[in-house]
Amino acid sequence: MNTTSSQGSVKKTYRRQFGWIEKTIAGIAAAIEQAVFTEEHSRQPGLLQALDPRAKLAMFLVVVLAASLSNSLVALPCLYLVLLLLARLSKVPFDFFIRRVWIGIPFFAGIVILPSVFVTSGPRLFDIALGALHFGPSSASLLSGTIFIARVGVSVSLAVLLILTTPWSDILKSLRAFHVPQIFVLLLSMTYRYIFLFLHSANGMFEARKSRTVGRSSGQEQRGWVSGSMSHLMNRSFKMSNDVYAAMAARGFQGEVRSYNAYRMTAQDWLALVLACLLAVLIFCIGRYVL
Amino acid sequence: MSSEAITSTDNAVFALQNVRYLYNDRQLALDGIDLTIQRGEQVVLLGANGSGKSTLLKLLDGIYTPSAGTMHVLGQDIKTATTGEEAFRFHQEIGLVFQDPDIQLFSATVFDDVAFGPLQMGLSQREVKERCDEALELMEITHLARRAPFELSGGEKKRAAIASVLSLKPEVILLDEPTAALDPRTKWVLVNLIRKLGEAGKTVITTTHELEIVPVIARRILVMGENRSILADGTPNRSCTTANY
Numbered sequence: 296m297n298t299t300s301s302q303g304s305v306k307k308t309y310r311r312q313f314g315w316i317e318k319t320i321a322g323i324a325a326a327i328e329q330a331v332f333t334e335e336h337s338r339q340p341g342l343l344q345a346l347d348p349r350a351k352l353a354m355f356l357v358v359v360l361a362a363s364l365s366n367s368l369v370a371l372p373c374l375y376l377v378l379l380l381l382a383r384l385s386k387v388p389f390d391f392f393i394r395r396v397w398i399g400i401p402f403f404a405g406i407v408i409l410p411s412v413f414v415t416s417g418p419r420l421f422d423i424a425l426g427a428l429h430f431g432p433s434s435a436s437l438l439s440g441t442i443f444i445a446r447v448g449v450s451v452s453l454a455v456l457l458i459l460t461t462p463w464s465d466i467l468k469s470l471r472a473f474h475v476p477q478i479f480v481l482l483l484s485m486t487y488r489y490i491f492l493f494l495h496s497a498n499g500m501f502e503a504r505k506s507r508t509v510g511r512s513s514g515q516e517q518r519g520w521v522s523g524s525m526s527h528l529m530n531r532s533f534k535m536s537n538d539v540y541a542a543m544a545a546r547g548f549q550g551e552v553r554s555y556n557a558y559r560m561t562a563q564d565w566l567a568l569v570l571a572c573l574l575a576v577l578i579f580c581i582g583r584y585v586l
Numbered sequence: 587m588s589s590e591a592i593t594s595t596d597n598a599v600f601a602l603q604n605v606r607y608l609y610n611d612r613q614l615a616l617d618g619i620d621l622t623i624q625r626g627e628q629v630v631l632l633g634a635n636g637s638g639k640s641t642l643l644k645l646l647d648g649i650y651t652p653s654a655g656t657m658h659v660l661g662q663d664i665k666t667a668t669t670g671e672e673a674f675r676f677h678q679e680i681g682l683v684f685q686d687p688d689i690q691l692f693s694a695t696v697f698d699d700v701a702f703g704p705l706q707m708g709l710s711q712r713e714v715k716e717r718c719d720e721a722l723e724l725m726e727i728t729h730l731a732r733r734a735p736f737e738l739s740g741g742e743k744k745r746a747a748i749a750s751v752l753s754l755k756p757e758v759i760l761l762d763e764p765t766a767a768l769d770p771r772t773k774w775v776l777v778n779l780i781r782k783l784g785e786a787g788k789t790v791i792t793t794t795h796e797l798e799i800v801p802v803i804a805r806r807i808l809v810m811g812e813n814r815s816i817l818a819d820g821t822p823n824r825s826c827t828t829a830n831y
Contacts, residue, residue, distance in 0.1 A: 327736075330736070331736075331737060334733075334734055334737060338732065462694075462695070462732065462734070463694060463734070464693075464694030464695045464698065464734065467694060484693060484694040484698075485692055485693075487694060488691075488692060488693065488694055488734070488735060488736070489692075491736035492688055492736070495736075535688075535689065538684070538686070538689045539689055539692050541644070541649045541689075542684055542689050542690050542692065543692065543702070544649065545647050545648075545649060545677065545681070545682050546677060546681075546702055546703035546706060546750070546751070546754065547673070547674060547677040547678070547703055547706035547707055547754075548702075548706050549673065549706070553705040553706060553708075554698070554705065555697070555698065555701040555705060555711060555714055555715075555718075556711065557711075557715070
């Protein structure tokens, strides 16, 4: 009995000891897996994947603008249904699409909107008394809170749909159509490229640490190791940045950024853009003048 | 290959005399390098780790400039050849494939990486596309064009890195350990490609530790010693025997 309890405590200590390493490794692996998953989906033969990325980015901006200006509890759910239909036609897995948006949104958006729902003047649905202070939601504040959450949910769904149906490289290149400076696009693209390399490096370091750790190390040792690893990664990234610049210079880079643009807007892309604009106007009008 | 061909500088792509290179002006990396490489030669650089093989390739590619000695590339002094308008010609003629493909593949997709060099040369979009398609086809990675580099395997990354240099259509190709850490099948696919480049008349200089590929890809061998200079220079068998490699 005693042995079992001591084994249990060793196990507990072991779990506590390795928890942070395992969590870090799992987090890194999940980030890489997520990126690969996203890239794979953006290459599926779906409706949105077939559109020009610039058209998609413009459609996204127009519809997000309409959603954020809408005050209608009819228009926003209708727009969300349209997004679900588009996700289906673009072969985006439904469960992933819905989970990704609705697991975090009510929580984070709820925290933001909570004070304005409960701190209201005028007639309340119910009253919570904290000494001299009285709180409670009114029907108007509940409605505005729900609309806020719906707006956030629809906007994030639009962003997720754009990311899942467009490779990152295309999204970044599309920014050029909106006159984002080329050097900014190049920096973003290189950042995206090398984040994964450093995630792999960090993962390797954590795994190496895990494979060689037998006993229990103190919090101070762990912090020392983490700060040492950070400085090692920093040095590596500095060396690599020099090497990458050398590789760019070896292929003729002299400071002026040039990029290849193979995009051609087809009739289908223009039609999609016009439809998105019409949808945005409709959403706006329903919110303002109908419901 | 005759000794006259090796020493003559008339048709030389590279002519180095008593070249020395110091890292950060302190640490000796290369010393007393006398070397002439003719157009169309296929050369392999052998040597222990840290003997200066990669540094020599970077010197030949103009990334480093000699700390002492004279170096001529394509008939011009290296300092003139790698500055201003001449730099365009230099990088069109000489391409370096780095040992670590992650350094070479810095763009968001394989196609963008292969297109980087031709775009810097100021070619039209149509020409860039043609060159990229050709290089991707040659390396048999057309299907990977839209992929992000982090999605590729080690062998695929190596091929993409070579394609990113081939799209420049250089006359001289410098390869830094192109077959390192590859499985046997991928390694021999690359070896055959390097051999074909040589047969097509390109000057190919390769560093490697794998002796079995040397006779396939080179007719001349340079062995670097631990004193950071060239120990032996000649045909594969003779150089390895002389340098006791």
